[in-house]
Amino acid sequence: MQLTHHNPSTSLETWMSREALAEAMIPLIGHLYRNNNVVTSIHGRSLINKSTMNILKAHRFARRLSTEELRLEDTVPLLRILTDLDLGAAAIDIARLRLQFDLENEGRTLEEFVREELADIVGKGGRDERTSTDVVLYGFGRIGRLLARLLIEKAGGGHGLRLRAVVVRRGSDNDLAKRASLLRRDSVHGSFEGTIQVDEEAGTITANGVHIQVIYSDDPSTIDYTAYGISDALVVDNTGRWRDADGLSQHLRSAGVAKVLLTAPGKGSLKNIVHGINHGTITEADTIVTAASCTTNAIAPVLKALNDRFGVVHGHVETVHSFTNDQNLIDNFHRGDRRGRSAALNMVLTETGAAKAVAKALPELEGKLTGSSIRVPTPDVSIAILNLTLRYATTKDEVNAHLREMSLHSDLRKQIDYIDSPEVVSTDFVGSRRAGIVDGLATIADGTFLVLYVWYDNEFGYSCQVVRVMEEMAGVHPPAFPVKETTAAQVATAL
Template sequence: MKIEKQETYLKEWQGHEEIAERMLPIIGHLYRDNNIVTTVYGRPLVNIATIDILKAHRFARLILDSELTVLETFPILEAIGKLDLAPARIDLGRLAVRFQAQKGKLGIDDFVRQELTSVNTGRTPLLDEPQDIVLYGFGRIGRLLARILVEKAGSGEKLRLRAAVVRKGSDDDLVKRASLLRRDSVHGPFNGIITIDEEENAIIANGNMIRIIYADAPENVDYTQYGIRNAILIDNTGKWRDRPGLGRHLQAKGISQVLLTAPGKGDIPNVVFGVNNELISQDEKLFSAASCTTNAIVPVLKAISDRFGIVSGHVETCHSYTNDQNLIDNYHKADRRGRAAALNMVITETGAAKAVAKVLPELTGKLTGNAIRVPTPNVSLAILNLQLSEKTDVQALNGYLRGMSLDSPLQNQIDYTNSPDIVSSDIVGSRYAGVVDSLATIVQGNHCVVYVWYDNEFGYSCQVVRMVQKMAGLELPTLPVEPKA
């Protein structure tokens, strides 16, 4: 009996694996040729491996309370592949569940055609011409942004990373920068092939030519000489944070808008994608994507505030050390940050609590904040110690946050885990702004403590790219459309 069971498990796995392998070329064709992003309950299937397709289906059980397998979604995907669709995000999981619910009234091809009527209009470009992107700075965040933008290149009709602007470091500068993009001690190797074109002083990443431009001042670059026009420039140096400083980029030929990957000062709009996207408009030329910590905590704070109300609170972050700190003890203009980053926990300030008020005005004056830099190279932890407007309990608070992570407008920002063994390294590569650690949640009456993990490099970079897509007008319709209640 035990041997038969072993064979049953193995054969079932091999069967699912074979179907997932057959899904890959259809998913790739839809993405490259029609700019169709296929998902399973919000989990993207583009540019992932066979095993990741199976894991995405496994995730769906958290929403459905039952298993969803590739046996159910593969026929849906095949039917989609027969259509000539306009760009969209199409959820195979939701379509599969709907198809089962209609109990054979329509055949699968007719059902899919009916559900996708609004985009069954033929292949059309997302934009009149691809949106040029320029990175100003090519450090930790810059290189991760490059990875994500190359991954999302699709048919090349959307965002095109055209250049990275840096200060020349040495005669072999191009080789060294290509090597840093190719290998990363935290995030692993680049998923693809990287070569260099010395004549164009460019890095070729999966066929995308990224020019390396050397400059000492933003206004001194003429991007039009490289064929770059109306570009969105992402400043990930953090050197200029106010309107006069950041506005220097707009003096350069070829730049139309600027996005800062740090908290903006003055009247520069600070946007946490998913929360206050309404601030993004073509009339404004300068934006801030706030900080990694602000992006991690604001979606969770908004969710809690909307449901339970927040009277007051304190935000403490255990933040991985950064390049701003010293490797060993040495002079630093800031207090404590001169001490060896990899050897010490370092108490320092954080502007995250004040930054929250810029995104969620209803929390103005209600939060305090502090930070401890800890000896890890990536992934941080925010501890939200909150006084709520009403009493609740652990089950109710966790259940609500779980629901927000699975099926809400904030599902791409908030993730949720109930793993008893999760630690910081498990969060490396998370594409979410923050991950609620449900087993750490504490509730006593109207007082709660919520722990939120976040990949302060990759998760934040994903938020930045989401914002860039919004700035460029790249908002895909999501199908199927949920019926109105």
């Protein structure tokens, strides 16, 4: 057998060459973002404000689609063409655009292909047809601060969702400084990417140029937002204090408020929206909407993918869930059963309404699912175990191939991720922007019996879903390119 020997010098030279190409992409990505309101990504992984290493990682991620990494030699020329075309506002997946070129260029040059594909926005000079929507975060806890980070990240040229204010109850004389510090530093999600300034006299926090008014109030119905220049705002209630239409409608009685979104499961007839599943049911007349729960968002897309292909007869959902702020650090009184016991020292068996809530997004699963939960001593990332009986028999390989395909080439690719590494653990999914990540190696299938394991960042992944619902309510989605979807079969043919 002949052994292949790699030259260390050549490997290092290749790496340095790739680093140089990735570095060359950064100013192009930044120019498109700031001058043209164009958000670039690689298979859904945003490239905005990313380091050289993160850009290289994003290119390597493309191996999920094929056996090869996405070549920087292919993406750098594409970015240069996009920059020269002086585009209008858009979201452009450069990996999918390049793949589409490889599939159907039909003798055209790359520039000719891109001009035709993006004809609607070529020469628009950064023009953004979207209206801007003022956003108020009512509550500034775990989800509220992550939403703030995401909205600041998406601020771009000031179009779309505009974070204008947060509303909290004053906690101390130095409340503003403490709020800013919690936004700046997070024990789970790390430091804020950028700079934060506090103006005590004006009562504001400025983060990466985004001016945020901090308003102190105990009553959501008495705030005059127009006094701060805020109008027709979308209020995102992160407190969970009110979960029905009567309670949440208090926000609508405040001057300057147009719509309300609850970051928790709603009660009564409120629409529980899981983006990717039933966001299309949101209408202009819906003034109060809920974004369901983190667990419902994690499992509903996977259940839809399974039900559409194999049929779900019935099942049980067991979540192993990180502890949350509503539990006690050490044993103390709590009105909920078992939740008064120390969250840091115990596994705590508790209830979850996620299984029943799935039916609000997927009516076809009404009455087919039960659920329970175990809170465990980890600060973030949970896992849902789906124990299902299917209508049609299948195999582990067939289920995994289907879910992998859905994670890459379907309308659910922003919600479902797939991984088959034998070494991953919960902390590997901190910061995941997908609602749920299927652990393919853990799948068990025997005829119509299926057990599936779905990881989810119950804080950050859920917050990404909330922002998607916000964009839907506000109607501020930029046009997305490429328009056409590709399938695994097409990719295989191209290779």
